[in-house]
Amino acid sequence: MRPARAHPLWLAFVLHRVSGLALALFLPLHFWVLSLALTQPERLNRFLSFTEQPIAKLAEFGLVFLLAVHMFGGLRLIALEWLPWSAPQKTLAAGAVSVAALISGAFFLQVV
Amino acid sequence: MGRDSDVLQVSVWRGASAQGRYRTYEVPAQENQTVLDVVSWIQHYADASLTYRFACRVGMCGSCAMMVNDQPRWTCRTHVRKVVKEGKVRIGPLRNLPVIKDLATDMDPFFDKWVTAGGVHAPSATRDEPIPPVNPEETARLEASAGIECINCAICYAACDTVAGNPDYLGPAALQRAWTLLNDGKHGARDQILDAVSGTGGCHNCHSMGSCTAFCPNDLDPMSAIAGLKRETARTFFRRRRG
Numbered sequence: 001m002r003p004a005r006a007h008p009l010w011l012a013f014v015l016h017r018v019s020g021l022a023l024a025l026f027l028p029l030h031f032w033v034l035s036l037a038l039t040q041p042e043r044l045n046r047f048l049s050f051t052e053q054p055i056a057k058l059a060e061f062g063l064v065f066l067l068a069v070h071m072f073g074g075l076r077l078i079a080l081e082w083l084p085w086s087a088p089q090k091t092l093a094a095g096a097v098s099v100a101a102l103i104s105g106a107f108f109l110q111v112v
Numbered sequence: 113m114g115r116d117s118d119v120l121q122v123s124v125w126r127g128a129s130a131q132g133r134y135r136t137y138e139v140p141a142q143e144n145q146t147v148l149d150v151v152s153w154i155q156h157y158a159d160a161s162l163t164y165r166f167a168c169r170v171g172m173c174g175s176c177a178m179m180v181n182d183q184p185r186w187t188c189r190t191h192v193r194k195v196v197k198e199g200k201v202r203i204g205p206l207r208n209l210p211v212i213k214d215l216a217t218d219m220d221p222f223f224d225k226w227v228t229a230g231g232v233h234a235p236s237a238t239r240d241e242p243i244p245p246v247n248p249e250e251t252a253r254l255e256a257s258a259g260i261e262c263i264n265c266a267i268c269y270a271a272c273d274t275v276a277g278n279p280d281y282l283g284p285a286a287l288q289r290a291w292t293l294l295n296d297g298k299h300g301a302r303d304q305i306l307d308a309v310s311g312t313g314g315c316h317n318c319h320s321m322g323s324c325t326a327f328c329p330n331d332l333d334p335m336s337a338i339a340g341l342k343r344e345t346a347r348t349f350f351r352r353r354r355g
Contacts, residue, residue: 004183007323009320009325010322077320080320
């Protein structure tokens with residue numbers, strides 16, 4: 001039995017769950033690499049030069065995407081469950097937040 | 113198209129949960145025909161031993177819900193031409209419930225959970241006291257009124273993946289009933305509801321997937337009702353800790 005799940009909220013749930021799991025797998029690896037700064041600095045340097053390669057940049061893009069999708073998905077859930085607003089109010093608020101994120105993100109990219 | 117378009121190939125689930133299988137019937141296609149009409153035609157003219165439930169045929173009683181092409185639907189108000197794919201329709205018993213036989217599921221777990229969620233009305237006054245007025249414009253009453261048109265069809269229960277993953281989960285219909293009673297000024301057992309819906313199988317299991325709201329044939333919104341219960345139980349939790 002395979003009930004239809006192709007509706008936006010169910011897909012949002014899957015995206016949130018998958019990105020959360022992927023980030024949970026990434027974090028121990030991340031902390032381990034950071035710990036190399038104390039234990040094996042020359043190994044960390046080798047790893048950092050490896051991250052200059054395009055494939056690592058692509059993986060970083062994926063990571064930022066997962067982080068963004070999980071953060072905004074989490075904010076969506078908090079708003080959905082904790083704010084007793086009407087649906088149009090929430091749509092307006094989400095629109096305002098995304099426009100603000102777009103403008104401030106573009107500004108941030110220009111600065112760095 | 114020729115004559116083939118005048119005949120529907122209908123696969124219907126036959127048997128109980130474990131030993132059952134889909135069996136295909138050829139049913140004459142009509143211009144206007146509901147899925148329930150098709151099931152009835154099979155029972156009248158092809159196989160009298162087919163078991164299924166219906167009563168009102170107009171979307172009020174909530175007894176004819178089935179899986180149609182793997183989606184939970186009220187069959188009496190679902191037109192065949194809206195769901196038919198290349199002349200084929202697949203009709204099965206509701207998901208997430210034990211199958212008794214063919215298209216009839218055992219609804220006991222579904223209704224037992226209504227009671228477990230505190231869905232039985234508890235009076236707040238006796239017959240000797242004056243009837244307290246109900247203001248239809250009041251915020252809490254508006255919340256209650258939004259959910260009281262539930263016809264207990266269990267479509268939301270069949271659509272919910274959280275129910276599929278956790279058999280103890282009370283499910284959207286029972287929790288929405290709890291939410292309407294919680295907002296009902298005449299209900300006398302508010303605290304019992306909050307205790308009942310914050311337990312192991314309670315409202316905090318919900319992942320807000322929204323299948324209940326997407327599939328509800330009466331356009332109700334159990335997902336928002338459950339979100340309301342999440343807020344109220346959390347508020348009570350912090351209030352009790354302070355007190």
